[in-house]
């Protein structure tokens with residue numbers, strides 16, 4: 642069983658369905674978690690956590706005031722996901738962070754973000770369809786992720802205007818876009834990794850994206 646965090650509407654929880662499709666295709670049993678669940682109980686009941694994509698994280702979690710370019714923030718979701726991430730980190734239970742989820746993972750462990758990337762050489766919030774792979778990335782050859790994906794150079798989709806700035810102790814950047822933005826992070830010890838792109842929108846067509854979910858589900862199974 643893989644716990645997936647969700648987005649919050651006024652009286653709804655929501656999640657792009659491709660997350661549950663991708664986890665299922667990877668061999669897992671997806672369970673959506675609203676913030677009503679007690680984080681301590683989630684830790685007891687689940688062996689693996691996927692922190693999903695969504696809006697911006699409250700910069701107060703990394704000691705900053707909101708910048709003018711900050712997008713919409715969901716305080717309840719932020720609290721729930723930061724708490725969950727810290728519990729899973731402390732317990733050594735596997736976490737996969739996707740887009741916002743990578744950012745939550747990094748901040749929960751003590752890192753920080755760019756609140757709003759300046760306009761640069763590369764468009765990181767693509768206007769192309771979800772499954773279009775708009776920019777390249779390069780992975781460290783010695784990373785877990787390169788082994789799982791089966792290479793070091795890929796094209797990925799990109800729907801973010803924030804990015805990882807400072808990495809916490811115990812984590813390293815293992816993937817970069819050509820403009821130097823951190824696109825993938827993994828723990829030096831422990832089953833924690835995150836990607837800035839959206840593999841759940843690519844798994845049906847791209848073997849490396851499907852491989853990431855298979856790996857994570859298998860890793861959760863090994864840990865539980």
Ligand code: MN
Pocket residue numbers: 764765776798799800801818822824837
């Ligand atoms: Mn990007």
